[in-house]
Amino acid sequence: MTKTNVTRRGVLRTGAVAGAGLALPTYLRAAQHEGFTNAPTGDTVTLGFNVPQTGPYADEGADELRAFELAVEHLNGGGDGGMLQTFSEKNLDGTGILGKKVEYVTGDTQTKSDAARASARSMIEKDGAVMISGGSSSGVAVAVQGLCQEAGVIFMAGLTHSNDTTGKDKKANGFRHFFNAYMSAAALAPVLESLYGADRKAYHLTADYTWGWTQQESIQAATEALGWETVENVLTPLAATDFSSYIAPVLQSGADVLVLNHYGGNMVNSLTNAVQFGLREAQANGKDFQIVVPLYSELMARGAGENIAGIPGSQNWDWKLENQLGERYTGTNAFVQSFGEKYGFPPSQAAHTCYAQTLLYADAVTRAGSFNPCAVAEALQDFEFDGLGNGPTTYRGADHQCFKDVVVVRGKENPENEFDLVEIVEVTPADAVTYEPDHPMFSGGSLGSCNPGA
Amino acid sequence: MDAIILQTLNGLDKGSAYALIALGLTLIFGTLGVVNFAHGALFMIGAFCAVTLQRLLSASYTTLDETRTDFLGNPAKIETPYVEAWFGPDVGAGIIEWSVPLAILFSIPVMMLIGFAMERGLIKHFYKRPHADQILVTFGLAIVLQEIIKYFYGANPIPTPAPDALTGSFDFGALLGMDPNVIIYPYWRLVYFAFAALVIGAVFAFLQFTTFGMVVRAGMADRETVGLLGINIDKRFTIMFGLAACVAGLAGVMYAPINSPNYHMGMDFLVLSFVVVVVGGMGSLPGAVLAGFLLGILESFASMTQVINLIPGINQIIIYVVAIIVLLTRPRGLMGRKGVMEE
Numbered sequence: 001m002t003k004t005n006v007t008r009r010g011v012l013r014t015g016a017v018a019g020a021g022l023a024l025p026t027y028l029r030a031a032q033h034e035g036f037t038n039a040p041t042g043d044t045v046t047l048g049f050n051v052p053q054t055g056p057y058a059d060e061g062a063d064e065l066r067a068f069e070l071a072v073e074h075l076n077g078g079g080d081g082g083m084l085q086t087f088s089e090k091n092l093d094g095t096g097i098l099g100k101k102v103e104y105v106t107g108d109t110q111t112k113s114d115a116a117r118a119s120a121r122s123m124i125e126k127d128g129a130v131m132i133s134g135g136s137s138s139g140v141a142v143a144v145q146g147l148c149q150e151a152g153v154i155f156m157a158g159l160t161h162s163n164d165t166t167g168k169d170k171k172a173n174g175f176r177h178f179f180n181a182y183m184s185a186a187a188l189a190p191v192l193e194s195l196y197g198a199d200r201k202a203y204h205l206t207a208d209y210t211w212g213w214t215q216q217e218s219i220q221a222a223t224e225a226l227g228w229e230t231v232e233n234v235l236t237p238l239a240a241t242d243f244s245s246y247i248a249p250v251l252q253s254g255a256d257v258l259v260l261n262h263y264g265g266n267m268v269n270s271l272t273n274a275v276q277f278g279l280r281e282a283q284a285n286g287k288d289f290q291i292v293v294p295l296y297s298e299l300m301a302r303g304a305g306e307n308i309a310g311i312p313g314s315q316n317w318d319w320k321l322e323n324q325l326g327e328r329y330t331g332t333n334a335f336v337q338s339f340g341e342k343y344g345f346p347p348s349q350a351a352h353t354c355y356a357q358t359l360l361y362a363d364a365v366t367r368a369g370s371f372n373p374c375a376v377a378e379a380l381q382d383f384e385f386d387g388l389g390n391g392p393t394t395y396r397g398a399d400h401q402c403f404k405d406v407v408v409v410r411g412k413e414n415p416e417n418e419f420d421l422v423e424i425v426e427v428t429p430a431d432a433v434t435y436e437p438d439h440p441m442f443s444g445g446s447l448g449s450c451n452p453g454a
Numbered sequence: 455m456d457a458i459i460l461q462t463l464n465g466l467d468k469g470s471a472y473a474l475i476a477l478g479l480t481l482i483f484g485t486l487g488v489v490n491f492a493h494g495a496l497f498m499i500g501a502f503c504a505v506t507l508q509r510l511l512s513a514s515y516t517t518l519d520e521t522r523t524d525f526l527g528n529p530a531k532i533e534t535p536y537v538e539a540w541f542g543p544d545v546g547a548g549i550i551e552w553s554v555p556l557a558i559l560f561s562i563p564v565m566m567l568i569g570f571a572m573e574r575g576l577i578k579h580f581y582k583r584p585h586a587d588q589i590l591v592t593f594g595l596a597i598v599l600q601e602i603i604k605y606f607y608g609a610n611p612i613p614t615p616a617p618d619a620l621t622g623s624f625d626f627g628a629l630l631g632m633d634p635n636v637i638i639y640p641y642w643r644l645v646y647f648a649f650a651a652l653v654i655g656a657v658f659a660f661l662q663f664t665t666f667g668m669v670v671r672a673g674m675a676d677r678e679t680v681g682l683l684g685i686n687i688d689k690r691f692t693i694m695f696g697l698a699a700c701v702a703g704l705a706g707v708m709y710a711p712i713n714s715p716n717y718h719m720g721m722d723f724l725v726l727s728f729v730v731v732v733v734g735g736m737g738s739l740p741g742a743v744l745a746g747f748l749l750g751i752l753e754s755f756a757s758m759t760q761v762i763n764l765i766p767g768i769n770q771i772i773i774y775v776v777a778i779i780v781l782l783t784r785p786r787g788l789m790g791r792k793g794v795m796e797e
Contacts, residue, residue, distance in 0.1 A: 058604065234759055236769075239722065241722045242712070242713060244464050245461060245465075245468070249758060265716060272713060273713075276621075276642065277639075277640055304714070305613025305714070340525060340526045417530075
């Protein structure tokens, strides 16, 4: 007769340990197999594209998703190959990544940090995504970047413009191709001087959140360096829709320039209100009153309609770059051709950065010979490349920020169609927008170490 | 002084929108006893009536222009609106330009029908349910309506300009004998204020001077007794729901040139409008109008730079601070009636 020592306490203890093991996040358990999170084991690899599919930036998110789909198609050998043809690195041959067919899953950030983290977590834990990309809001990008760092996957940021993404909130697993608020200001300031002179008084309206603060700080510093005076900076609630009561006092303030540090719907409404109040035709201090919007996208220009005419701003990229400024921006036409043939309209800058990020990730994996995030990060650090539409570009190792030319644009006075809303004023070379990694606007954080999830 | 006049004008203008939406909300609450969280969506649908009419009037046929190319190098597509082909370029362009004022006529039957459909199809089933159920179902309905709009029109704001004759701004200061360009105010916002005053006046006149209005007011005071007199008050209340939808829709149509309509604009106004209704007094139509203008003006003054510098952040909370003060000192709101929502 065998005596079994099964006790109530023993069963509970065993159950608790087993339960805890089962409850352990999938990515931690997966990491134990191959040394990093979600190591692909079959003949496919899964990427996670986390974009706003609902909420105010849904149209921008849809354009990002189109670009991701196009990039995956090209990586798998479909379509005309797009920028694979023009990319300075020739490692990608249309056979997927390291011979594995690329598959993807999508998530909806809803432009909310908690929802974005939940969808990214789901893509990592349930779908086995080895890389997360996407964006359209800096708050979301910072939140998801933090999650990817904890989970041990690479985050290739989409549209995020706050200095903090590669400043105080930078992470070793996160990489940003898009430009930032400092670069916008550095590129825009000389153009503002040539357009409006060095003796100006600026009134700022600023969206009261991380992006607005860094955008305002950057453009104030850059314009004050020119000799401009900052009369006032008024923080406006992110939820504000009617800006009339903020616009009304501007003319009485003694200012002769209004700087709108607003994005998306905020910018569309504040600009519309400013034009309604006659600021564009007004005179102040003996000069024509001017309005400046440091960052705007094609979609915002479309929302603002004719009010955008003549308003200067900056962009990461423009679909007309190669046609207007020549071979330096090789890759632009190839991408516009692929995207335009597939979807019927030219791509936005959000689409461009997402497409470029996907190719850059795939190339880094190929050069590293591994999907291990630490190997990929090493391959991306201080990587110099060309042919992706922005001219020669460097992924700086110190903060994982891309340095490249910045496009200064202005709303077109007489657009010929709904895609022809902005004109390129000039392109500021990368050197003029480069800053030290320890610049005060970017200080306060550190990359930390790469986390492979093991 | 000029800043005070300017912010008063602004406040009256903001208050116009609040008052119109709150008026509709109060009409529905006062007659049907329903807390309608879908009312903001009706405002948004009104704005999209303007967008829809603008698109209908801009419906075009396409021709190819071989002398120009599009972004892919193909012959450029030239869109010519049918109205320009039918009535000539000048008249056609004029019709399209006046699409927002024309949308007032377009929106009245559309909003009436939507109001009737909402009331008969969904809301009437919730009359005897608790207010919490009504709030949940109408809030859900608001989400459904805005998602439908987003599906057809996208999430991006759609520019819907006012006619050229009514754009630009008016030198209010010169009218008051001040220096030129001291108080500049947009024409369309003045039009909005005048339009809101007209609609509010029309609603009050309808309720005050017509037999229908008298019965509705009697029903609002004592629904049971009016029913016992053999009057079909439910039918009249359904019409009132349609009227309230119409008021919200008209507010939305005229708001379209002020801020480009987007699918979310109703939600942006909904919470504020409820605060307006509560401050004015649940079920009180004059209270809703009074509180709408009062909160609009206070919100404008709180956004003044001098005020923000004195009390940082006051612009973000002023409406709620006022609501707390009013409810602490006058729990039924400024003009609330005894017994409403107190059972």
